[in-house]
Amino acid sequence: MLAKRIIPCLDVDHGRVKKGVNFINLKDVGDPAEIAAAYQKQGADELVFLDITATNEKRKAIIETIEKVASRVFMPLTVGGGIHSVDDMQSLLKAGADKTAVNSAAVSNPALITAGAEKFGSQCVVLAIDAKWNAASQQYDVYANGGRKQTPLNAIEWAKRGVELGAGELLVTSMDKDGTKSGYDIDLYRKLTEAVNVPVIASGGCGQLQDFAEVFDQGNVDGALAASVFHFGELTIEDVKADLRKAGVAVR
Template sequence: MLAKRIIPCLDVKDGRVVKGVNFVNLRDAGDPVELAAIYDKEGADELVFLDISASHEGRATMIEVVRKTAGEITIPFTVGGGIAHVDDMKRLLRAGADKIGINTAAVVNPQLVEDGARKFGSQCIVVAIDAKFNPEWGEWEVYTHGGRKTTGIRALEWVKRVEQLGAGEILLTSMDADGTKDGFDVKLTRAVSDLVGIPVIASGGAGRAEHFADVFEAGRADAGLAATIFHYKELTIADVKNDLRSKGVEVR
């Protein structure tokens, strides 16, 4: 079994890292370049950088911040936000990104997933999915534009489609759990993990070290992503990895 990965997430707005609850009430969490360097030294396995307002504001990701961040780290680095064309992917890869995360653009133009995978390889394309439980359906719905817009798309159908299109990984965020610190949405994560053969990164809800073990074991996630607990020093990467090791979960 592959070692499980612990991934801090930098949600960036106006050049600063921010974090909220259920995608709203954002507060400042620091400078993205400085935080990236800290997480690299602390033993993070990868880093995700999301320009959370780029798609909503209809602009490209901040290339210069990406370039500076990439210069400070040695771990794999996924960048997302405001990516609408293969040329956008190329610019970010040249600026130092290792993988490209697409969310809104993949829903608007699914062909972008296939085009990106063909040009740069599936391992380079991460489809980010923001999902919220729809009680009328009894399952989860995909949201876009930083969680602002409903799509009418069923999340479980969407994950299968993006895998077929060539996505190499899924970054799955539970909007219901996001920022609550009550634990990952294990039910959602397990449902997605059971459907696809590509790695699933669970996101949203981490509050304690044991939440990672829960989503790895019961949710079958390949990686756990968190922001609040790491940014505000409630837990370190080492705290999480030590807890996982004590439970027999293989980590790097």
């Protein structure tokens, strides 16, 4: 029985975790390797690093970060943020990342998905999608550039196309739910998981313990990503897994 995955997400800027992380007993609160090790100890199933570095040293900084993390943390690592080419993917995979997540670059150049999948295998290419409900057209729109730019794409159709092009997993953020702490967007994930047969990771909206069981049960997703509830110690991964076990969801 495949376990459902609980995935903390870390925003990294110039080699430091940017958003506050203040759960207990960390010597250096902004160090990615230190934080990653703490999450491993808590029982995280995977980690996602989102590179938010905006300067030219971008690539070098994130590669050094991943090298450091991969030398002491032994679980799957996904890296996203500003990946534009197969070379970008390769340098991150060489540094120790297991998967690379493409978002805006795949929207403007869908062939990037196929190129990455052919070179490294589909399992290394995660298609990240930022989706927002459009009440007028009654569909989920895809946004690019960190949610700043609306695209003509329909999220469900884009997800299907991405899988056809070679994506081995989808990491889908609900922009409507992100930051609200009102639960994951169940409707979005139900539609997505009916449309594709690759693993889907839900992101955005997690605020309480029962949100996890709900998105696994009703959204049929394979992993649930969360940032602030873990970073601020509002929930621990142990708490989440204990609750999921009670709800009959398979966890590690």
